Amino acid sequence: MAQTIFERYGGFSTIRRVVSDFYDSVLDSDLLAHHFARIDMRELIKHQTAFIAHLTGGPGADYSDEVLARVHKDLGITDEEFEEMLVLLQDALEEHSLGDDDVAEVVGQFRSRRPVIVFGEGR
């Protein structure tokens, strides 16, 4: 069986660092930071680590479209914000030396969930 992305890049320790760097840049982003004002970041990082671990073929948590829609519905995330998020995620993955194909795979997984994340009106 071919190795998964999760295994190739060192398992949880890498994923955890990617997620943590990703949210550092999210909180630095003028466009995105306001969505996280009242969010418990430690909890969020745990959830996101488990989710990305799953998306990369590791042990993790799978969140159905229904669940993702439920938690994002009232946040009013716009297309522009979603695109920004993808860029920051791509940066974080590249910083941790994931290969281009693997970065594209992970970012693509997120991109495909746009309909259950973006509920806000574009500006």
Added chain:
Amino acid sequence: MPLLERDDELGSLLATLEPAQGGQGAVVLVSGEAGIGKTSLVRAFLDDARGRTRVLTGACDDLTTPRALSPFRDMAASDGPLERALAAGVSRDAALDAVREELTDPHRVTVAVVEDTHWADDATLDAVRLLGRRAATMRLVLVLTYRDDEVGREDPLFRVLGDLVGPHVLRLRPARLSDRAVAGLAQQAGLRDPTELVRLSAGNPFYVQAALADPSTGVPLTARDAVLARLHRLSLGAQRALERLAVVPGGLDSWLLPQVLGDDEAALTEAEQRGLVEVAGPTVRFTHELVRRIVEEDAPGTALVRHHRAVADALVAAGGDPGRVLHHAVAAGSLEHVLTYGPVAAREASRLGSHRQALISYGQVLAHAAALDPPVRAALRTEQAYELQLAGRHREASEAAAEAVRDWEAVGDAGRVAEALLVLSRAAYFDGGQSAARPPAERAASVLEPLPPSPVHAMALAHLSRLDMLDHRDEEAVREARAAIDLAREVGHPPAEAGALVNLGAALLEVGDESGLARLQEAADLARREGLHETGIRACANAGAHLLRVPRLDDAAGWIELGLLLAADSEVAYGEYHLRDLRAELLVRRGDLAAAEEELEVLADPADDAGVARARPLALLARVLARRGDESATDLLAEAREVAGTSGELFRLGPVLAAEAEVAWLTGSPPPEVDLPGRDAAWRWFTGDRLFHVRRGGRAAEAFPGCPEGFALDLAGRSGESAAVWDRVGQPYEAALARAWSADTDEALEGLAALDLLGAPAASARVRARLRAGGVSSVPRGPITRTRANPAGLTDRQVEVLRLLAGGLTNAEIAERLVVSVRTVDHHVSAVLGRLGVGSRKEAAVRATELGLAS
């Protein structure tokens, strides 16, 4: 009576609505003694909120077997998500989802009120825990009222509410009315001597209201006198009607009134005019639960039995709630109703996760075991045994399962005999260990052998593989697990498949086959898809425990956090203690001693009732405290030894022995004797750990085959290489200690400096003394550590808690301020009191001022 002195509370409640509109909901806990006015406060809030929000209300009732999710049933719209889910007979998870959906309105804020939460059934508590956590991101204001004088520390409600943490949690505790307010009411009512009412009421609004309902008769001595005086002035018909109504907690549906009250129904109007009963929606009930109780207590026992029978009959005729029927049937001694409705109530409760209530119902039915048909009795006993085991009552579970086995044998159903044997074996494992668990498990397998392939057979093989895995018979475990997986796939039984995958993975890892991790992941994935929460959590705990011994700490952390996440997301408490225990070990190993101490204090708390599992946290806590130089370490260690001794399991003893070696070194006691390592990876780890500290205590120790690398190198005197291993693993404390034993003075001093930074002053002091004794003249006096900077020897966190405590905050308020749970604050406060050597918060505040810590 007007709502007095509740402006602040009402304001706080109303202030939740605007953020809730923006998707940032709240949980409001309204607590206080009976009659303090919790409901009045909530009603005033609802009167104001009603126009702008969707208001839903429900209540928990004082029944012996409250129906699962009863307050949410009250709230459910007809043909709404919850009603449909319950009618379809769904299981717990789907029912919880339906509750959440029921309380979600895309357009408006939902205000949901659960009254009398101290009587909640377990499924309701699950829903409260879930909503309590999710409300922060919902358009929901969840209001819970409860009597805190009815909630003990061991009550499940205490745990659920104590764990609710965050800025979205609001705790209101309406105070007693001031003397002035009571006197004002007394004067308005025309009482000649208002001070008497002030004195007798002690500010309890219920009493004041009862006393003022008929001021012409003067001030009664107690609220009870006041209520009874009013009751006895009613017509006989009305009194009879009230006496019957009083046996129905929560009130009676109005369409049942004719059956229960007969000709006296009309007389209720009189009671309503007197303010003793009220009509709320479809229900006729007493104006206050206390009124109901007073009337019930005043009635003769024989009359109550009659009334219960009438209510049970009426509910049966109307096809009513089985839990309610059972409550009244038991009180009335109506055997027929108990035997018919008991099983229905028990099974529904079990399915929806109301485990305590299910057990009560099973007990009520099986009290009449002789009256039941053998197959019915056998099935009920099997189910009861299963529930008893879930509740941790393993001895009783074994007994019930053994009776079920006998019953099924008499019926002649081999498959069911085997099923009961499996329940028996599981319960027996916890009650009597391997020797008790193995015979029934093996018998189950042999009973099933000649039968066609079945899910029970797959379960039996999976269970056997688990017993073998736990007994370190890894080859057998692997073989049985593989057979179980094949069979489970053949008959299509995912629970057996996932469980066997966990056993297979764990056994493979134990024999050094790393493909075991992939099996555990497979188990976790299957468990997730099938909603088998406990199996998924077990996979995570096994993987985490293994990775801690490899050691691969980051990956261990990933699995452990994943397990905790699964437990939290599914609202399952199973395995949570073990996972938190593993996480605490991880914190200790990473050198995060302050965070570890905080977590371990909670885990080691005897109130947690963790049984033998407390041995590990106690031992770890003793080590952490000993590193700080805290003298209580020795006592904790003795307790750990005692707790571990009762289990006789190496898994629990290993960490205790390692702790003994370290604490002995740190406290200057002679090092313990060295004995041989056991068989499994955990034992090898803790034995290496133990020898590492035995060496520190000055006794020669040698590495053994299979000794973990970092320990082995140190024992061989290769300090630098050992330290490098610990650096790579990520264990700074062990790295520092390895360096400190180096023959190279510079390297040893580097180790000492690292220890100082870690905040382990007792370890630093030992190392300093050793270096000086060894003739190293350049040993620095060392930095002033954080602990010494605070004169009373408190940690930074404890100082923070003390400051807030001295500022007059309650533990709940401190918890909110620090964004931690109330339970954690409880621990900090008792630690602070202990450290300051004072007996009360007041004295602590005085000491804080003396120490210059309070502003």
